[in-house]
Amino acid sequence: MSIRRDLTIQRTARYFLSDEPSSHKPYLCFVLHGYGQLPEFFLRKFKDIGRNDILFVAPEGLHRYYLQGSKGRVGASWMTKEDRLNDIADYCALLNQVAEELISESSFEKVAILGFSQGVATACRWANNTSLNFESLISWAGAFPPDLDFEAALENFKPKELYMACGDADEFISEERLKEHISFLDTKGIKPKLIRFEGGHDIDQAALTNLLEEVFPIS
Numbered sequence: 001m002s003i004r005r006d007l008t009i010q011r012t013a014r015y016f017l018s019d020e021p022s023s024h025k026p027y028l029c030f031v032l033h034g035y036g037q038l039p040e041f042f043l044r045k046f047k048d049i050g051r052n053d054i055l056f057v058a059p060e061g062l063h064r065y066y067l068q069g070s071k072g073r074v075g076a077s078w079m080t081k082e083d084r085l086n087d088i089a090d091y092c093a094l095l096n097q098v099a100e101e102l103i104s105e106s107s108f109e110k111v112a113i114l115g116f117s118q119g120v121a122t123a124c125r126w127a128n129n130t131s132l133n134f135e136s137l138i139s140w141a142g143a144f145p146p147d148l149d150f151e152a153a154l155e156n157f158k159p160k161e162l163y164m165a166c167g168d169a170d171e172f173i174s175e176e177r178l179k180e181h182i183s184f185l186d187t188k189g190i191k192p193k194l195i196r197f198e199g200g201h202d203i204d205q206a207a208l209t210n211l212l213e214e215v216f217p218i219s
Contacts, residue, residue: 006086011062015098016040018047018056021105027054027216028108030099030134034117034142036067036075042116045203054216055108059098061122062090078122092126099132112136112215116203117172121145127160128153136161136215139192141170141201143181150188161215162192165207167199 016039019025033042039058046056061078079087111134115123120142127137128149137160144153164182166173182194197207 013060013062013094014039015057015059016043017058018043018054019052021055021102023055024106025053025055026109026219027051028102028106028111029054029056029212029216030095030111030113030123031056031058032078032095032113032115032119032123033058033061033076034119035077037116038074038076045205045208049205049209049212051209051212051216051218053218054212055102055106057098057102059095062087062094078118088125091122092129095122095126096130096132099130103132110135110216112138114138114140115142116140117142117201124148124153128156134160136163137192138211138215139164140203141166141173143173144185144190146184150190154189157190162190163195163211163215164192165195165197165211167197167201167204169199170201172201 039060043058061076197204
């Protein structure tokens with residue numbers, strides 16, 4: 001029989017910005033990467049749309065690993081099934097610290113949280129357990145986690161704008177699974193606006209541009 005002990009330590013985490021926070025952008029959007037991605041490169045998908053009025057922030061999951069074997073390209077993830085509750089608490093604490101740092105540096109008219117793939121579950125859990133004053137939650141090519149506290153979420157998300165974007169050829173999300181998930185959310189009182197686009201498990205630039213114009217109106 002082994003005896004487990006947990007130890008809280010200080011470690012270094014990183015996040016990437018599309019611009020300097022002091023550039024007086026009116027909008028702030030957190031973008032949470034998917035499994036095996038790195039935030040520096042994930043951020044390019046948002047910078048390329050040319051919305052200079054939005055400060056995009058891409059934090060990195062606390063787990064890094066080689067994508068194949070023991071060398072080569074590296075990716076990051078938010079958590080695994082191992083010691084999952086501590087991992088969830090850790091990444092929520094990380095995201096809260098990033099948000100507090102940015103909000104202390106600048107003021108923003110509107111804040112949104114976007115999660116992609118694995119980042120959707122991360123975004124939902126964080127959004128349901130943060131004091132950050134955000135207005136929009138965007139689920140892109142991912143699902144609300146089934147272990148989410150939906151009773152709290154129904155109350156917390158009631159005044160928020162909820163969106164769900166999914167490609168019509170997503171190799172991880174069949175039409176049947178999508179319908180089942182929407183039906184499941186409906187039983188919980190969660191009713192996101194569904195955004196469909198032609199494509200697979202990726203962020204479609206045209207769909208992203210249109211959605212961000214709705215979330216963050218161009219003045």
